[in-house]
Amino acid sequence: MSKNHKNNDKYHRILDAAIKVFADQGFHTSTIAQIAREAGVADGTIYLYFKNKQDILFQFFAYKTRLVFDNFKNAVEKEKNAIDKLKCLIRTHFEEFQRDRKMAEVYRMETRQCHRLMETQIKEMTKMYLDLIAAIVEQGQQEASMRQDLYLVLVKRFILGAVEEVINVWVISGGRYDLVSQADPLVDLFLKGIGCQEISDQ
Amino acid sequence: MSKNHKNNDKYHRILDAAIKVFADQGFHTSTIAQIAREAGVADGTIYLYFKNKQDILFQFFAYKTRLVFDNFKNAVEKEKNAIDKLKCLIRTHFEEFQRDRKMAEVYRMETRQCHRLMETQIKEMTKMYLDLIAAIVEQGQQEASMRQDLYLVLVKRFILGAVEEVINVWVISGGRYDLVSQADPLVDLFLKGIGCQEISDQ
DNA sequence: CAATAATGAATGAGCATTCATTTAACAAAA
DNA sequence: TTTTGTTAAATGAATGCTCATTCATTATTG
Known part of the structure; x- marks a missing residue:
């Protein structure tokens, strides 16, 4: 039954x-x-x-993690301008991973391992995330809140990488501080960079 | 003998x-x-x-990877202003990892796994790298080429994360394109961000 | 002829997976 | 309400396979 x-x-x-x-x-x-x-x-x-031990990990990606990633899209759609969408994406990401640290730990570890059977799952989730970023950035360009001269492929990785690294450190620390409060400062870095406007154009 | x-x-x-x-x-x-x-x-x-199987991986970190990371410091010291140092760090990083893709693959995989014995090695290398970034950013602030209002801890992770993710994708792709050519565009993103100057201040 | 290096078959521990057996759940009959 | 029968769920000891590691033996060197 x-x-x-x-x-x-x-x-x-x-x-x-x-x-x-x-x-x-x-x-x-x-x-x-x-x-x-x-x-x-x-x-x-x-x-x-x-089915077997591998299948447990498979279900983790197919069922647990997948739900979390699907959430991101919904959350982002609630905002209307690109910058708010970006903030929302990253805040939601941090919230979800902070809510379930064990999930975050396994995700962090096992996405970098070569488990033939998981590859498709992982690639799909990553693609979904990158597409979300791409859509936001393109919208930002139309709204003129983001630069026109962006190499989109690189921008996607630039954002994803930084986000994952911030989570990475939080996980390693044992989750001893608040992750979500890092979202806005991180988005600030994404938008303004670390250079001074006057000189960075050199 | x-x-x-x-x-x-x-x-x-x-x-x-x-x-x-x-x-x-x-x-x-x-x-x-x-x-x-x-x-x-x-x-x-x-x-x-x-000594045993684990020891092979240990030697990989203690000997192979370590050499590469030590190189970074030397390379950076050859440049004098902060922005050039940052460019140099990332270019060298990409060069070294591109030179030895197998090394890059193992590094990418096994740094996220919990191998009790490697932890110290990995933490030390990461710390060295982060310290290098911190020194560069602080110099940049003194030279007024980088913003004063930076949350350094976050900036370090922001840079390391993006760099590693760009390598990550390159590894996954099977190293089919030139990694080093992504260094300058990436540094450009670090410095200027993705926002338009006029609006990003909002 | 040492002494040193290399070999690879044999050992044994660890662990995923199976399956004969037991237990629980539930329904119909008494 | 108790008894009995039937099916489904759960158990955990037994199986068998996969290696890491060892070490008696063989080859190499000088």
Whole structure:
């Protein structure tokens, strides 16, 4: 009956337990036994809800992370001018990752690992994010709040990279300070850069 | 006699082979047998030059990567004003990583993994890099080529993150385009940002 | 002939996955 | 309400495979 385990309480118990274990030790060094213990179920039970160990990580990307990224688009659409949209995107990103630090830790770790099966998932999410940035910047150019002479491909990476690095440090610090408050200062850097206007044109 | 294996040809053969294998599959899924095969030696031989599998990765950070990062400082010192130093840092970074793509791949992957033993190495290199950026920015502020109202901690991450992300994409693409040519456009973004001067002050 | 270096088969530990068995859930019959 | 039967869910010990690591043996060097 419940082919769709996603409606089942135990599916989530196990997935959350796995995320906690992955966050602490990384995917490869985590064992099914540890995940089972953390979830309070027997080792074998995990295989009633997941195909295998890889599948747990797959579900993490396909289900958990995906939801978060879908949110970004909705949040951004609520704002109307480009600069507010950019602020909103980054604030929402920080909010969501701060809300679920274990998710942030696993995301940070495992997106850089080569797990053949996840690649598509990860690429799709990244593309969605980059497209969001591109749309915002193009709108900003039309509104004349952003420079015309931008190399868009680079701008997208420039923004994504900085955002992820700010999260990275926050994760490494153990989440001991408020991440969201860094959003506006970061957007300020994106917009104005670090140079003095008068000289930076040289 | 050769306690210091680093002077030994075979030490480098094995280390380079390992880097190639790690780059292709990641540390955890690589086997000693694969590394031995790639290096053209027997499995056991590896243990004459390295304590164990982890030690190979340790040597990668302690020896290979470390050399590259030490270079950055020297390169930067050759320039005299802050903006040129920043350009030099990023150009050199791109040059070195482009010169040795396998190294870049392993660095990208394994710095985000939790390998207890590497942590110190990685933190030290990152700190050195961030200090370099901080010094450049502070000089820029004295020279009045960079803004006075900068939150330095954030600026460091902002720059490092963007730089690493640009490398990241280049690595993912399989190194199919020229990385170094992205250095100047990136520094331009760092200095001027993406906003229009007139409005970005709003 | 040492002494040093290299070999690769053998060892054993660790762990994902399976599956025979047990337990729980629920419904129909008494 | 209790009894009994049926199905679904959960268990965890047993299996078997994959390696990292070792070490007795062989080759190389000088």
